[in-house]
Amino acid sequence: xxxxxxxxxxxxxxxxxxxxxxxxxxxxxxxxxxxxxxxxxxxxxxxxxxxxxxxxxxxxxxxxxxxxxxxxxxxxxxxxxxxxxxxxxxxxxxxxxxxxxxxxxxxxxxxxx
Amino acid sequence: xxxxxxxxxxxxxxxxxxxxxxxxxxxxxxxxxxxxxxxxxxxxxxxxxxxxxxxxxxxxxxxxxxxxxxxxxxxxxxxxxxxxxxxxxxxxxxxxxxxxxxxxxxxxxxxxxxxxxxx
Numbered sequence: 001x002x003x004x005x006x007x008x009x010x011x012x013x014x015x016x017x018x019x020x021x022x023x024x025x026x027x028x029x030x031x032x033x034x035x036x037x038x039x040x041x042x043x044x045x046x047x048x049x050x051x052x053x054x055x056x057x058x059x060x061x062x063x064x065x066x067x068x069x070x071x072x073x074x075x076x077x078x079x080x081x082x083x084x085x086x087x088x089x090x091x092x093x094x095x096x097x098x099x100x101x102x103x104x105x106x107x108x109x110x111x112x113x
Numbered sequence: 114x115x116x117x118x119x120x121x122x123x124x125x126x127x128x129x130x131x132x133x134x135x136x137x138x139x140x141x142x143x144x145x146x147x148x149x150x151x152x153x154x155x156x157x158x159x160x161x162x163x164x165x166x167x168x169x170x171x172x173x174x175x176x177x178x179x180x181x182x183x184x185x186x187x188x189x190x191x192x193x194x195x196x197x198x199x200x201x202x203x204x205x206x207x208x209x210x211x212x213x214x215x216x217x218x219x220x221x222x223x224x225x226x227x228x229x230x231x232x
Contacts, residue, residue, distance in 0.1 A: 009153075034220075043115070043204050043223030044156065089155045100169065101221065103155025 012110040019077040021107045023090035026071060030092040034101065035064060035075045037086045044089060047075070077109075085111045115139070117224035119205050125230045126195055133191045134227045138207030145188050146221060147180055148204040149173065156204050162188060195231045202226040 013019045025033070031052035036044035048059045050066050050073075057064050063076040073090050087108050091101040116139040126132050138145050143164050148156035159178070161169045164185040174180075177195075182188040192199055206221035 041225070043117070043206070043225050045115070045223070046220045049220070087153075091155065100158045100161065101156075103157070105154055 009105070010108045010110065012112055013080050014112050015080060015082060017080055019075075019080045019084070019109060021075045021077075021088050021090075021109065023073040023075075023104055024071060025073060025090070025092050027092060027094075027102070028071065030094055030102075032093040033064070033066060033073050034091045034093070035062075035073075036089045036091060036103075037084075038089065038106070039086045047088075080109075080111055082111050082113070085109060115222040115224065117205060117207055117222050119203075119224040119227050121227055122225060123228050123230075125232065127232050128195060128197060130195055131191065131193045132195055132229065133189055134203055134205075134229075136188045136190070136205030136207075136224060138187070138205070139209075139222055140186070142207035142209045142222070143185070144208045145182055146206045146208075147188070147190050148206065150202040150204055150226070159190075159203075192229075195229075197231045200229055200231045202228050 011021060034049040035047040037047050038044045048062050048064050050057045050064045052068060055066050061078045065074045075088060077084055087106040089103050089106045091103045093101050118137045120135045124132055145162045147159040149159055150156040157173055158171050159174050160167060160180050162182040165182050177193045180188060180190045190203060204223055204226045206223045208221045
């Protein structure tokens with residue numbers, strides 16, 4: 001079936017370095033993508049989103065890149081901080097069925113001091 | 114704190130018992146979602162309400178599961194005759210499609226979840 005998935009289950013990064021978390025999707029009809037951060041014991045927290053008519057969107061210390069040709073999504077976190085330690089999920093959605101997010105399995109980001 | 118609350122935060126029950134969880138969404142949000150999440154996995158969609166109307170139910174939602182949102186505000190999720198496979202985190206989220214507190218198209222604000230353990 002069609003799915004959203006992540007390449008790496010765990011990513012370990014030195015504090016201060018940049019982090020890149022990748023995600024592959026297979027549903028070509030998806031036109032809206034979201035990155036969520038989930039800290040231990042908490043619900044997912046929205047980070048940034050991007051629509052399929054864009055290939056890049058920037059937020060505060062975060063950038064999402066969308067490559068529709070290869071159905072690839074990435075999240076870049078600049079100057080990684082200890083508070084960035086969490087599991088990161090990408091999720092997809094179709095804007096004409098905007099109630100249901102389809103989620104990948106998650107990447108755990110570990111920050112080394 | 115996103116403004117979405119869930120109770121209880123933890124529930125331990127014996128197999129065969131019924132359990133009920135409550136979600137209080139952000140007050141002006143008209144959409145409410147229930148998800149189930151197991152360890153290391155992304156949330157799986159269960160069901161969705163727009164105001165008091167339940168518009169979509171996943172195939173995961175067996176006949177032992179029922180959800181309500183009687184006045185279009187809080188929602189309850191009930192699991193009857195619980196099984197060990199029901200052990201998971203149950204997440205509630207709410208959204209408002211345009212404007213409001215949502216920063217984007219369909220930002221869903223999640224509660225802290227209710228962790229269910231079925232013995």
